Amino acid sequence: MPLHDKNKLRANLLDDVYASSDLSVVMPKYKMPEDEHDPRHAYQVVHDELMLDGNARQNLATFCQTWMEPEVHRLMDECIDKNMIDKDEYPQTAEIESRCVHMLADLWNSPDKANTLGCSTTGSSEAAMLGGMAMKWRWRQKMKAAGKACDKPNMICGPVQVCWHKFARYWDVELREIPMEGDRLIMTPEEVIKRCDENTIGVVPTLGVTFTCQYEPVKEVSNALDALQKKTGLDIPIHVDGASGGFLAPFVEPELEWDFRLPRVKSINTSGHKFGLAPLGVGWVVWRDADELPEELIFRVNYLGGDMPTFALNFSRPGGQIVAQYYNFLRLGKEGYRKIHQSCYDTAHYVSDEIKKLGLFKIIYDGRGGIPAMSFSLKDGVDPGFNLFDLSDRIRSRGWQIAAYSMPAHREDLVIMRMLIRHGVSRDLANLLISDLKRCISYFTKNPVENKANEEDSGSFKHS
Ligand SMILES: *Cc1c(COP(=O)(O)O)cnc(C)c1O
Numbered sequence: 001m002p003l004h005d006k007n008k009l010r011a012n013l014l015d016d017v018y019a020s021s022d023l024s025v026v027m028p029k030y031k032m033p034e035d036e037h038d039p040r041h042a043y044q045v046v047h048d049e050l051m052l053d054g055n056a057r058q059n060l061a062t063f064c065q066t067w068m069e070p071e072v073h074r075l076m077d078e079c080i081d082k083n084m085i086d087k088d089e090y091p092q093t094a095e096i097e098s099r100c101v102h103m104l105a106d107l108w109n110s111p112d113k114a115n116t117l118g119c120s121t122t123g124s125s126e127a128a129m130l131g132g133m134a135m136k137w138r139w140r141q142k143m144k145a146a147g148k149a150c151d152k153p154n155m156i157c158g159p160v161q162v163c164w165h166k167f168a169r170y171w172d173v174e175l176r177e178i179p180m181e182g183d184r185l186i187m188t189p190e191e192v193i194k195r196c197d198e199n200t201i202g203v204v205p206t207l208g209v210t211f212t213c214q215y216e217p218v219k220e221v222s223n224a225l226d227a228l229q230k231k232t233g234l235d236i237p238i239h240v241d242g243a244s245g246g247f248l249a250p251f252v253e254p255e256l257e258w259d260f261r262l263p264r265v266k267s268i269n270t271s272g273h274k275f276g277l278a279p280l281g282v283g284w285v286v287w288r289d290a291d292e293l294p295e296e297l298i299f300r301v302n303y304l305g306g307d308m309p310t311f312a313l314n315f316s317r318p319g320g321q322i323v324a325q326y327y328n329f330l331r332l333g334k335e336g337y338r339k340i341h342q343s344c345y346d347t348a349h350y351v352s353d354e355i356k357k358l359g360l361f362k363i364i365y366d367g368r369g370g371i372p373a374m375s376f377s378l379k380d381g382v383d384p385g386f387n388l389f390d391l392s393d394r395i396r397s398r399g400w401q402i403a404a405y406s407m408p409a410h411r412e413d414l415v416i417m418r419m420l421i422r423h424g425v426s427r428d429l430a431n432l433l434i435s436d437l438k439r440c441i442s443y444f445t446k447n448p449v450e451n452k453a454n455e456e457d458s459g460s461f462k463h464s
Helices: 004-015 039-053 069-080 091-107 124-145 162-169 189-194 219-233 322-355 388-398 427-446
Strands: 117-120 154-157 174-177 199-203 238-241 265-271 285-288 299-301 309-312 363-367 373-378 402-408 415-420
Touching: 069 322, 091 117, 091 285, 091 322, 117 322, 124 162, 124 199, 124 238, 124 265, 124 285, 154 162, 162 174, 189 219, 199 299, 219 238, 322 363, 322 373, 322 427, 388 402, 388 415, 388 427
Parallel strands: 154 174, 154 199, 199 238, 238 265
Antiparallel strands: 117 285, 265 285, 299 309, 363 373, 373 415, 402 415
């Protein structure tokens, strides 16, 4: 190599990343590049692009965790190579998963916590599929044994998260979703009982409804189903969608009976990555006792060595989230979870009081009787020069992402704004948010919006 080429090569190696030839041109976006790129350059391009996502900590629309202790980051890194399905190769990770299931079974008062079945999943959605399938299979066994047709299964719920719409469609189950009516935004026992028949595979109350954050009345529904059974003989099971509440109520409201203390509750799902405080990608489903999970749904996988029962939709799956969940259990214990959640509830109450004082808003949910969150609508008949979609848009200029959305059937007319107060939303941060809200409102007072925004304009907030 001629000397001047060598010098050029050396100069290139020393280039600042932004002065490099890779970053002086546009990187390919939709076609795989033909050649390699320096890892530093590729990293910087990807890293920089992610800045445009906004700051997850300021996303008050999500229920999912956005702050982790440094130890969790370390464990996630140490587990990057662990495949959850290789239970024979990583028996200790499998053991840790099993311990988590047993801790949850105990936390939720299973009468057979040492032997009951359950598993980790990628989140509550997969867990809901598994819980729903078990209900459908059990119902079918019962109908077959009675010599009855089993081609028209139905399931009853209140305003549910989209995963139950998916369950119903994918597994061919009619969803009898109780619509909202006036100020009743969740299920009631009466509305449930009206919809029950012999084709009902189960009732699914939500502990922490996505739209309003309220808990549905599991015990009252269970009592009503007891009375129905006495009257008609229909024995309809309950699966609780505890995506959020499954990791809140046991610590903060231990006296609330919503779990396996009610014999009719046969299975429960929860999201580890919501109030379980684990990183994204873990959920759980646990059955009351082993009999509630039909044997035909369990696969015995033996080609990785050993004979391992599995019940899951996925095969390969990362193990780090599960290990991190176990870390949280050890690290925090019941007391640690209680303290974290209680401080979030206190902050939610505080934010709710502050927003009420602004005078323009009707508080829909003040953080009592559900998830640590709050929601509000504009007061009826008030036109402060903006609507909640405009406010959502404006507050984003300070980085805050707050969902504004309309309610599902029959309250599509009601538009609310909802804020989740999670681990990491300190009182200080809440105060900064409230100052920013005030600033937005006074901006709109001076500059009222002529063409107010609507749901379509407001982007793609999902009820995650
Ligand atoms: C978030 C949520 C789900 C879905 O859970 P993922 O863990 O996101 O899959 C289901 N039900 C309720 C009530 C939820 O809040």
